[in-house]
Amino acid sequence: MSQAIARRRLGPGRSYPYGRIAGPLLLLAVWSAAAYGGLLDPRVLSSPGKVLSTAADLIAQGRLQTNLLISLRRALLGLLFGVGAGTGLAVAAGLSRLGESLIDGTMQVKRAIPALALLPLLILWLGIGEEMKVVVIALGVAVSVYVNTYAALTGIDSRYVELAEVVGLSRAAFLRKVVVPGALPGFFIGLRLGVTASWLALIVVEQINATSGIGYMMFQAQQYAQSDVIVVGLLVYGIFGFASDALVRAVERRVLSWRRTLAN
Amino acid sequence: MATDTRELSVEPGEPTTITGGPTPIAGGPSQDAGRPSPDAASGGARPHGGPVVRASRLVRRFGGRTVLDRLELSIAAGEFVALLGRSGSGKSTLLRAVAGLDHEVAGSGELRVPERVSLAFQDSRLLPWLRLLDNVVLGLKRPGAAARGRKALDEVGLAGRERAWPHELSGGEQQRAALARSLVREPELLLADEPFGALDALTRIRMHDLLRELYARHRPAVLLVTHDVDEAVELADRVLVLEDGRVARDVAVDLPAPRTPRDPRFQEYRELLLAALGVSPRPALPSVRTAEETTDDPAQ
Ligand SMILES: Nc1ncnc2c1ncn2[C@@H]1O[C@H](COP(=O)(O)OP(=O)(O)OP(=O)(O)O)[C@@H](O)[C@H]1O
Ligand SMILES: [Mg+2]
Numbered sequence: 001m002s003q004a005i006a007r008r009r010l011g012p013g014r015s016y017p018y019g020r021i022a023g024p025l026l027l028l029a030v031w032s033a034a035a036y037g038g039l040l041d042p043r044v045l046s047s048p049g050k051v052l053s054t055a056a057d058l059i060a061q062g063r064l065q066t067n068l069l070i071s072l073r074r075a076l077l078g079l080l081f082g083v084g085a086g087t088g089l090a091v092a093a094g095l096s097r098l099g100e101s102l103i104d105g106t107m108q109v110k111r112a113i114p115a116l117a118l119l120p121l122l123i124l125w126l127g128i129g130e131e132m133k134v135v136v137i138a139l140g141v142a143v144s145v146y147v148n149t150y151a152a153l154t155g156i157d158s159r160y161v162e163l164a165e166v167v168g169l170s171r172a173a174f175l176r177k178v179v180v181p182g183a184l185p186g187f188f189i190g191l192r193l194g195v196t197a198s199w200l201a202l203i204v205v206e207q208i209n210a211t212s213g214i215g216y217m218m219f220q221a222q223q224y225a226q227s228d229v230i231v232v233g234l235l236v237y238g239i240f241g242f243a244s245d246a247l248v249r250a251v252e253r254r255v256l257s258w259r260r261t262l263a264n
Numbered sequence: 265m266a267t268d269t270r271e272l273s274v275e276p277g278e279p280t281t282i283t284g285g286p287t288p289i290a291g292g293p294s295q296d297a298g299r300p301s302p303d304a305a306s307g308g309a310r311p312h313g314g315p316v317v318r319a320s321r322l323v324r325r326f327g328g329r330t331v332l333d334r335l336e337l338s339i340a341a342g343e344f345v346a347l348l349g350r351s352g353s354g355k356s357t358l359l360r361a362v363a364g365l366d367h368e369v370a371g372s373g374e375l376r377v378p379e380r381v382s383l384a385f386q387d388s389r390l391l392p393w394l395r396l397l398d399n400v401v402l403g404l405k406r407p408g409a410a411a412r413g414r415k416a417l418d419e420v421g422l423a424g425r426e427r428a429w430p431h432e433l434s435g436g437e438q439q440r441a442a443l444a445r446s447l448v449r450e451p452e453l454l455l456a457d458e459p460f461g462a463l464d465a466l467t468r469i470r471m472h473d474l475l476r477e478l479y480a481r482h483r484p485a486v487l488l489v490t491h492d493v494d495e496a497v498e499l500a501d502r503v504l505v506l507e508d509g510r511v512a513r514d515v516a517v518d519l520p521a522p523r524t525p526r527d528p529r530f531q532e533y534r535e536l537l538l539a540a541l542g543v544s545p546r547p548a549l550p551s552v553r554t555a556e557e558t559t560d561d562p563a564q
Binding site for chain 2: 163168181182256258259
C-alpha cells in the first residue's frame with residue numbers, strides 16, 4: 001500500500017452550503033437560551049418570542065410597513081445618487097488629467113470629513129426634510145464608491161495598456177475592453193462599502209429630526225422603554241443590510257465570473 | 265506596400281544603405297549567404313522585395329545612458345531575423361521603438377515600419393476577463409473576425425477552447441493563444457520579445473516547430489528577440505548581435521531545412537555567435553543546450 005502525500009492546503013478550502021447564515025443562527029440560539037433560561041431581564045432585552053409577537057402587532061397596525069417603505073426609499077435614493085456621483089467623479093478623475101487635478105484632491109479632502117459631520121450644514125441649507133436625508137446618505141456612498149473605483153481605474157496594469165496599443169484598439173474599445181472590466185472589481189468593493197455606508201447614514205439621519213422611518217420608530221420606542229420594538233428595528237436593519245450585501249455579492253459573482261480567487 | 269513613417273528627427277545626410285551590421289564577418293559561415301536555400305519552410309529563403317523595416321541613426325536614451333546609439337537596421341519582407349545581445353544591451357528597447365511603444369523616451373533617428381505590426385510579449389498577456397476567442401480577435405474590426413479567430417486558434421492547436429478563460433490554460437497554451445492573436449492580424453511584421461522565455465525546454469521545442477510552420481504559411485517579416493543562441497540559429501535567416509547600442513554582428517544563417525544542432529555547421533554558427541556575445545563556447549555537445557546559462561550577462 002502506498003501512502004499519498006498531500007500538501008497542506010493553504011487556501012481555506014470549499015465553503016459550506018449556506019455557511020454564511022450559520023453565525024447569525026448561533027447568535028439567535030444563544031439569545032433564546034438566555035431569555036428562556038431566565039438570564040435576561042425583559043426590560044433590558046426582550047425574548048425572541050416577545051420580539052416576534054411585537055413584530056406581528058406592528059405589521060397588523062401597519063406601522064412597520066409604512067416606516068420600512070419610507071426608510072427603504074431613503075436608502076435606495078441615497079444609494080442611487082451616491083453610486084452615480086461616485087462613479088461619475090471617479091471616471092472623470094481616472095480618465096482625464098484635468099478631471100484628476102480638479103476632482104481627486106477635492107475628494108480626498110471630502111473623504112477626511114465624515115459625511116455626518118456635514119449634517120449641521122446640510123440641515124441649514126436643506127432643512128430637515130427628505131432632501132437632506134437623501135443627500136447625507138448619498139455623500140457617504142459616493143465617497144466609498146469614488147475612492148475604490150478611482151483607485152481601480154488608475155491602477156490598471158500598464159501591460160494591458162501596452163497590449164491595447166499594440167492591437168490598435170480605439171479609445172472607445174480600450175475603455176470597453178480594458179478599462180471597464182479592469183476597474184470593475186474595485187467598483188464592486190466600493191459598491192459594497194457604499195451599501196453599508198447607506199444603512200449607517202440612514203440610521204443616523206432617522207434618529208435626528210425624523211418623523212417617520214425605522215430609525216424614528218426605534219427612537220420613539222426608546223422614550224417608552226420598549227426594548228422589543230427596538231429589537232424589531234434592529235432586526236429589520238440587520239435583515240436588509242445582510243440581504244443587500246448578499247445581492248451585491250451575487251451580482252458581483254456573475255459579472256466577475258472570470259475571476260478565480262480564494263472565494264471559490 | 266504601405267509604410268508608416270515615424271520620423272523622430274531626420275538629420276540631413278547621405279542616404280543610408282544598410283543591411284544590418286557594420287561588418288559582415290569574414291571567415292564565418294556567412295560567406296555563402298547569397299546562395300538560395302533549398303527549403304523555404306525552414307526560413308532559409310532569401311528575402312525578396314524592399315525592406316519593410318528600416319531604422320537609420322536610431323538613438324534611444326534613458327537618463328544619461330545611450331542605449332541605442334545611431335543604430336542601423338533593415339529587415340526585408342518575409343525575412344526572419346533573430347536579435348541576440350547581452351542582458352541590458354537594448355534588445356527590448358529596440359523592439360519597443362519598432363513597435364511604437366516608446367512614448368516619452370528620448371531619442372532621434374528615422375524609423376519606417378509597415379502598417380500591420382504584431383507584437384508577441386514574453387508573457388502571453390491575455391486579458392483575464394475575455395474568453396480565449398475574444399482575446400484573439402481583440403481589436404479586429406472586420407465582420408469575419410470571429411471566423412478568423414477560430415481559424416487562428418485551430419492553427420495553434422487550440423480548436424474547441426474558444427470559450428475558455430485564459431487562467432484555465434497552461435502556460436504553453438496561453439503562449440500559443442498569444443501567437444494566434446499575433447497572426448490573426450496577418451502582420452507584415454511580427455515582433456517577438458523572448459516569447460518562449462518562460463516556457464520549459466520541451467514546450468519550447470514544440471513552439472519552435474509551430475512558429476516555423478506558421479511563419480512558412482503566413483510569411484511575415486519577423487524580428488525575434490532571444491537569449492537562446494540555438495533558437496536563433498534554428499529559426500532565423502539572419503542573426504543580429506546587439507552591442508554598445510549598435511548591430512555589432514550580422515550573420516546570415518544558411519543551413520538546410522531540418523536544422524539540427526547535430527549539424528557541424530550549426531555548431532559553427534553557434535560558436536561564432538557565442539564568441540560575438542563574449543562567451544567562450546563549450547565543447548560541442550550537440551544535445552546539451554548551453555545557450556541560456558552562458559549568454560546571460562554574468563553581472564546580472
Ligand atoms: N524605462 C526605462 N527607464 C530607464 N532605463 C531603462 C528603461 N528601459 C530600459 N532601460 C535601460 O536600458 C537598457 C536596455 O534595456 P533593455 O530592456 O532594452 O535590455 P534587453 O537587451 O532587452 O535586456 P534583457 O535581455 O535582460 O531583456 C538597460 O540598461 C535598462 O536598464
Ligand atoms: Mg528585454
